[in-house]
Amino acid sequence: MSELKLCQGPSCHQHQTKDRLKGPKDNKTYQTRRRSNLHYGEFCDNRCYNDWFSRYGTQAVNHFGRLTEPKHLTEENAWQKTYDWNSNDDTVYISRNGITKEERPLTREQYRDTNYTLNER
Numbered sequence: 001m002s003e004l005k006l007c008q009g010p011s012c013h014q015h016q017t018k019d020r021l022k023g024p025k026d027n028k029t030y031q032t033r034r035r036s037n038l039h040y041g042e043f044c045d046n047r048c049y050n051d052w053f054s055r056y057g058t059q060a061v062n063h064f065g066r067l068t069e070p071k072h073l074t075e076e077n078a079w080q081k082t083y084d085w086n087s088n089d090d091t092v093y094i095s096r097n098g099i100t101k102e103e104r105p106l107t108r109e110q111y112r113d114t115n116y117t118l119n120e121r
């Protein structure tokens with residue numbers, strides 16, 4: 001059901017493992033892996049992730065914005081998602097402020113939504 005995606009590691013085909021050797025019997029070649037589940041949505045394994053970052057990491061940081069001065073943890077950006085169990089053994093999702101120690105309830109959907117945060121950006 002889920003579609004196979006190509007690993008984006010620039011050297012994936014050069015890592016000579018048995019599972020990468022594909023093609024007709026007399027014409028097998030080492031090929032980029034295809035997977036339905038990829039690390040970070042893009043890579044077949046950590047080696048390919050590291051290959052990509054070694055080659056493109058600096059370009060990517062420059063493209064998306066290099067940090068030029070330190071950021072500071074403040075009440076406005078100290079919210080972290082966490083979870084705990086209540087007395088009925090149900091999972092309870094919360095946002096906890098690392099400075100004020102205030103806790104606010106989260107739904108499971110908010111906990112899982114990587115874009116949802118109480119932090120000011």
Ligand SMILES: [Zn+2]
Pocket residue numbers: 007008009012033043044045048
């Ligand atoms: Zn790969």
